[in-house]
Amino acid sequence: MGILDGRVALITGAGRGIGRAEALYFAAEGAQVVVNDIGVSSDGSGGDTSIAASVAAEIHAAGGSAVANTDSVTDWQGAKRMVDTAIDAFGDLHVVVNNAAISRPRALVNMSEAEFDAVVAVKLKGTFAVSHWAARYWRERYEAGDRADRAIINTSSSAGLNSPYPLNTNYAAANAGVGAMTILHSLELARYGVRVNGISPGARTRLSLDLPAGVDSLTARDRSAPGSYDPWDPIHQAVVVAHLASAACTLTGQMLTVRGSTVAITRNWSVGEHVSKENAGWTVEELGRALGRLTFESPFDTLVYLARVYGVSDREQVQQLINRFLDNDEQSEKAS
Ligand SMILES: NC(=O)c1ccc[n+]([C@@H]2O[C@H](COP(=O)([O-])OP(=O)(O)OC[C@H]3O[C@@H](n4cnc5c(N)ncnc54)[C@H](O)[C@@H]3O)[C@@H](O)[C@H]2O)c1
Structure with missing residues (x-):
């Protein structure tokens, strides 16, 4: 028995890093998984459609259930196709994990329009697009009398919530927007039985290792000895997201900061002294x-x-x- 038995989950950007760890963990916990990824490099260039298929193949090899999807989250109709893929392959959709992202760090004075737009398109518009199509499907199911638990788990970043490192205008703005959408969508979608939460991760992945020089020494991302507890292993993100995805979870409108086994409530902008x-x-x-x-x-x-x-x-x-x-x-x- 897995905690996600009978759940169908769509995970964007599931070919690598945190998304891949989530896909493998979800499948091991009994979910049927749509592994979405376009296989781009961390700045969004290139593309390799075999990345999503290889994670789906890993899941099959372990006895799990998965299909690959290679639509971009930036493509409005592509986002709809991802949702349709889940319904066509597995008959339903219970969970959306918005995880895809790219990074193009530049200082405000040097950042081009294209660098801003590309990062915002994947993280902010991508989260909106996939959530939109899932919400439309869930409204239809709810109106037809289906009362299944549905969940969206967004992926934000401390860069947009509470860690104002420089060179992040595009990435921080997009992730702050994802934080705002998490709260807003939890209120809007409650009437269809949909819970919306988010995580603010910290894990050793291609994206975090590609951050501007200096961050590695600050975060000691690659210092753990083999076999020992590794706080930067993406598995810790996957466990938290699986909990948020499970029908047993009652949380909604929450953002959790995850660093290894430390899981912290993360508050939105709050009104202070006045x-x-x-x-x-x-x-x-x-x-x-x-x-x-x-x-x-x-x-x-x-x-x-x-x-x-x-x-x-x-x-x-x-x-x-x-x-x-x-x-x-x-x-x-x-x-x-
Ligand atoms: N790793 C960290 O420490 C960290 C910290 C804060 C936030 N995050 C967030 O966690 C999430 C996962 O990041 P990661 O570190 O695993 O990065 P990663 O680069 O390892 O994985 C991201 C995946 O998204 C895919 N992707 C990019 N654009 C896409 C698109 N348009 N459509 C579909 N797939 C696309 C990429 O091909 C890649 O496989 C991101 O949302 C990121 O912002 C990560």
């Missing part, structure tokens, strides 16, 4: 003085606090890291 006047508006001068009495958090302090989790507590080191990101980007801009 100023106000009784039944009157501010003059601009008064407002300036009033805001001066509040304690504002500096994004740099947030970054220093987060870096402490990875064993870096020195403000100077964090500043050096930011400078290195920006200097490297400047050099690559000048060289191109």
Whole structure:
């Protein structure tokens, strides 16, 4: 008996990294899986349709059930075809895991329109497109009297939620949008019995190892000894996502930060300390003085606090890291 017995799951970007770990784990837990992937490099270039098929073949070899799909999540009709693939192959769809992403890190001053659009298209529009078509199918099922548990699990990133590293305008904006959609869609889709949650992962994958120079030393992503507990193994993400995907889970509208076996509630932008006047508006001068009495958090302090989790507590080191990101980007801009 697996926790996902009888569940049909569509996982985007399931050919590699976290998505692949999720596909294999879901199948081992009894799910029938649509393995979606277009097999691109981490900047979105190229494409290899054998990547999705090879994960489906791995699942078959282990006695599980899977089909491959090679539509892009950026393709509106392709997103519909993914949902249709699940229904055609397995007769239903219970779970969507929006996981596909690419990365094109550049500083704001150097980022091109194409670099912005490409990253946003995969992560933000892709999450919207696949969720949209699944939601339409689920509304139809609900209206026909079907009360099965349905779940969307989005994949955001600390880059867009709470870790303001530079060079991430496109990626952070897209992932912040995914965080917003997670909350919004949980409220909209509750009426059709659909739960919507998200994870903010940290795992050793091609994408994380490709991040700008310096991040590896900060996160010690590749330092664990063979056979020992490895907090950066993508399996830890897969276990959390399988829980969120299971019919036994009642959570909705939640974002969980996952680092190895540490799973943390992650809150959205929240309203903090405030100023106000009784039944009157501010003059601009008064407002300036009033805001001066509040304690504002500096994004740099947030970054220093987060870096402490990875064993870096020195403000100077964090500043050096930011400078290195920006200097490297400047050099690559000048060289191109
Ligand atoms: N690895 C981490 O530490 C980390 C941290 C924060 C967030 N994330 C998020 O986790 C998810 C998985 O990332 P990963 O690290 O496993 O990356 P990865 O590069 O190993 O895997 C991503 C997969 O998505 C596929 N893909 C890209 N564009 C696609 C498209 N248009 N349609 C379908 N498939 C497409 C790629 O071919 C690739 O196989 C992403 O959403 C990423 O933003 C990862």
